[in-house]
Amino acid sequence: MTTKMPGRRTQAARNDTVILEAAREVFLADPKAPIAAVAERAGVGISALYRRYANKEDLLRRLCHDGLRRYLEVAESAAAEPDGWQAFSDFLRRLVDADVHSLTVHLAGTFTPTPEMTSDAQRATALAAGLVERAQAGGRLRADAVVQDVALLLEGCAAVRVPDAERTRELRQRYLALLLTGLSAGDGEPLPGPAPGAEELNWRWRR
Numbered sequence: 001m002t003t004k005m006p007g008r009r010t011q012a013a014r015n016d017t018v019i020l021e022a023a024r025e026v027f028l029a030d031p032k033a034p035i036a037a038v039a040e041r042a043g044v045g046i047s048a049l050y051r052r053y054a055n056k057e058d059l060l061r062r063l064c065h066d067g068l069r070r071y072l073e074v075a076e077s078a079a080a081e082p083d084g085w086q087a088f089s090d091f092l093r094r095l096v097d098a099d100v101h102s103l104t105v106h107l108a109g110t111f112t113p114t115p116e117m118t119s120d121a122q123r124a125t126a127l128a129a130g131l132v133e134r135a136q137a138g139g140r141l142r143a144d145a146v147v148q149d150v151a152l153l154l155e156g157c158a159a160v161r162v163p164d165a166e167r168t169r170e171l172r173q174r175y176l177a178l179l180l181t182g183l184s185a186g187d188g189e190p191l192p193g194p195a196p197g198a199e200e201l202n203w204r205w206r207r
Contacts, residue, residue: 018042019049020066023059024103031106035059060111067100068120074098075127084134088141089180091131092154096172101151101158109206125198142185148196153179 022042026033035056039046053059078091095101113121128147135141157172157179 015042015044015048016052019044019052019059020063023063027060027063028102028106031110057111060107061114061117064103064107064111065114065117065120067098067103068117068124070098071095071100071124072120072127075124075131078131079127084131084136084138085140088131088135091128092150092176092180093173095154096157096176097169099158101154102161105155105158136185140185141183142191144191144195145183146195148198148201151201152196153183 019038019042023038026038026041030037035049035053036046038059039049042049049059053062074091074094078087078094081087081090125147128150132141132145132147132150136143136145153176157176160168160172160175162168162171
């Protein structure tokens with residue numbers, strides 16, 4: 001039996017969804033935008049926003065942590081796929097559609113992560129590394145690719161953006177397909193330069 005939430009709770013849940021959607025749009029366009037711009041875009045009073053988030057940093061944390069949780073869902077689902085290459089490629093395709101890396105590029109270093117976020121980020125990296133290792137063990141993923149390469153490739157796909165949302169999705173998947181071809185094991189030349197390390201990606205989260 002479904003129990004309906006009281007009207008006030010229903011409205012609060014709706015407001016929270018609208019605020020988060022507005023915040024994503026506002027901060028993707030301008031990470032330095034004031035929190036008042038989010039309230040204006042969402043069509044809610046600033047007091048309604050502050051009842052949920054004490055300040056801009058709290059709101060940024062929520063946005064990025066939601067994206068991180070989505071990443072974990074996709075990675076855990078992909079890990080259940082028995083074929084290593086299929087698991088790896090499906091993982092990338094679903095993440096590109098989820099568009100979690102747009103927030104990473106725009107908001108890294110704009111807030112202090114919580115211990116829970118740090119723990120989730122470590123788990124996300126471990127899951128992605130496991131998918132890379134399985135795809136390499138099956139002989140389909142080139143041996144000189146590392147998990148940090150994957151993070152930067154996903155950020156590259158997130159940088160593809162045109163005014164039409166559906167066309168953006170199509171173009172991102174197009175360029176991901178090209179990237180997957182480059183990631184496939186074969187007789188190609190070794191990748192130039194040393195692989196990126198964790199510190200080369202993590203520096204931007206420091207404040």
